[in-house]
Amino acid sequence: MPLYDIKSLCHACGRFHDILVRVQLARNFEVRAVSDALQEGTLSPSEIATITEVDCPNTGQSIPTKPDQMVLVAVQDINRSH
Numbered sequence: 001m002p003l004y005d006i007k008s009l010c011h012a013c014g015r016f017h018d019i020l021v022r023v024q025l026a027r028n029f030e031v032r033a034v035s036d037a038l039q040e041g042t043l044s045p046s047e048i049a050t051i052t053e054v055d056c057p058n059t060g061q062s063i064p065t066k067p068d069q070m071v072l073v074a075v076q077d078i079n080r081s082h
């Protein structure tokens with residue numbers, strides 16, 4: 001099953017930061033908003049229940065996360081040649 005990194009938009013610096021959480025989903029896509037994936041049932045709320053904040057490396061702050069500000073990004077297949 002495809003593996004996805006979860007990244008969150010940081011309202012302190014305006015960039016996406018990696019939350020260091022990976023999930024496996026039955027569906028295949030490159031990027032999708034977490035809120036969309038929850039709505040369509042691709043992602044279950046329990047899989048992101050522990051994600052409440054992300055550390056901002058640019059400001060040193062802990063930023064609260066929201067589903068509509070998080071995205072799922074497909075992890076590139078490490079076996080694929082570049």
Ligand SMILES: [Zn+2]
Nearest residue numbers: 010013056058
């Ligand atoms: Zn930031």
